[in-house]
Amino acid sequence: MMLIETDILVIGAGPAGSTAAKHAxxxxxxVLLMDKKSEIGAPKRCAEGVSNGGLESLGIEKxxxxxxxxxxxxxxxxxxxTDVWLTSDKIDLPEAGCILERKVFDKYMAMDAARxxxxxxxxxLATGMEKTDDGYLVSAESMGESxxxxxxxxxxADGPESRxxxxxxxxxxxxxxxxxxAAQFEMAGVEMENNNCIEFYFGSVAPGGYAWIFPKGDDIANVGLGILATKTDKTAYEHLLEFVASNPATENAQPVELNIGGDPVGGMPKKLVTDNLMVIGDAAGQVNPLTGGGIISGMTGGMIAGKVAAEAISEGDLSRKKLKKYEDECQEAIGKSINKYLKVKDYMLTLNDGELDSIAEAFQDIEFEKVSTTELVRKLVKVSPKALLKLGKLF
Incomplete structure (x- = not known):
């Protein structure tokens, strides 16, 4: 049987995996980067939104x-x-960003790793893995060959529920x-009020999560939702069909693509490394628990992991103690933010439809100034005394 030797093997060529491979x-x-798919980036697994600041922090030019x-x-x-608009003419938007074409973006990131x-x-496909004295022996198959x-x-970097x-x-x-x-359509014929803004729908339309419409130009948009199975007897796909049929923006639109998958929103596990092994991206829960977005945070984790792994190879120290530097730097770079939004998500889950409506209605009379996301959440709670009672120790 053929044997390939390498210093670092990255399993999974999503944005996080490709970023780790590049920096390593x-x-x-x-470095060897492998992916089970024949086309990196397909099928896409998210609504494709990223922040401009996130791309800049990774050194990625648009x-x-x-x-x-x-x-x-x-x-x-x-x-x-009831809707609340947060647009650049009303508020400073540090997280303003863009919508990607993931099928192209993911390949570009893999190309950067190759370069x-x-x-x-x-x-x-990785089919198994066993520990050796100085690393791992991974069994794989490609095009019928083992x-x-x-x-x-x-x-x-092999996604949620990492094998x-x-x-x-x-x-x-x-x-x-x-x-x-989560379930999502890419649709044509979408009629948004403002196709320069992303839309989030809260409440029982998506139990335990939210629904979204992310414009991709002209009349095209990603339309999807995420739910917690513990909060509903219906599937995400069933909820999506109901949302599309009842929403004025999508009732006359047609789907051209369907994507279904899981999104880990419980934060990062405490242990992301052991001797000779590191976990990144969705596999490491590097996802914003409130929005479900994980492209930038996963790539940030990948960048840190790649740098630490290369350093470990250079120094000849592949122990958990050495690789823990990745855990520590991840906690500082993205962990604190993830933990903050985890608390906000848990709080939002306590609000019923009526409370969400009362908050939105109260917001109609607020003049927005340049405030941070945290300050916005504080304002949101203040205008709803009933919601405030549920806030507990969030802040």
Whole structure:
């Protein structure tokens, strides 16, 4: 059986995995990036929104090849259709951003990894993994051929419920109450009030989560929702069909693509590394628990992991103690923010449709100034005394 040897093996070529491979290769390590799909980036797994600041923090310059829409704001819609607009003419939007074409963006990130020196194997599935004295021996198959990969460090970037993490003895699987079920159409014929803004719909339209419409230019948009299975007897797809049929923006639109998947919204596990193994991206719960967005946070985790892994290879120290530097830096870079939004998400789950409506209605009379996201949440609570009683120790 053929044996391939490398310093670092990254399993999963999503944005997080490709970013890890790029930075590990730039650090001088021999890197192999593999993905089970024949086309990196397909099918897409999210609503495709990212912040401009997030891209800048990763050193990524925007490219019109993978940007479909620049955004100018957010529209928040309560259950009774009361809406609140947060647009650049009313408020400073530090998280303003754009909508990606993930099928192009993901490939571009993998290409960046290749340009940095990483080797890429597509249509390659990891089928097993065993510990050796100096790393891991990973069994894989591609196009009917079986082979093995010997790696000093394995980086698991294989998504929610990571098999690679489990093979390495790390339990990163999200609990049912922390795993959103998501369903999304890409649709044509969408009639938005302002197609420069993303829209979020809250309440029983998506129990335990929210629904969204993200414009992609012209009359095209990603229309989807995420739910917690513990909050409803219906599937995410059933809720999506109901949302599309009842929403004025989508009732006459037609789907051209359907995506279904899980989204871990319970925060990062405490343990993301062990000897010779690191876990990143969705596999590591590097997702904003409030919005479900994980592209930038996952790539940030990937960047840190790639740098730490290359450093570990250079120093010849592949122990958990050395790799824990990744855990510590991740906690500082994204962990604090994830924990903050986890508290906000838990608070939002306590609000019923009536309370959400009363908050939105009270917001109609507020003159927005340049305030931070946290200050906005504080204002939101103040205008609803009933909601305030539920706030507890959030702040």
């Amino acid at each position: 290769a730039e650090g001088g390590a021999r 490219n019109p090849r993978w940007i479909t829409k620049e955004l100018d704001g957010v529209r928040l819609i309560s259950p009774n259709r 940095a020196g990483a080797q890429i194997k597509i249509k390659t 082979f093995q990969i010997k790696a000093k460090i394995v980086i698991a 690679v993490a489990r093979w390495g003895g790390l339990n990163t699987t999200a609990k049912p109450k922390d795993m959103e079920s």
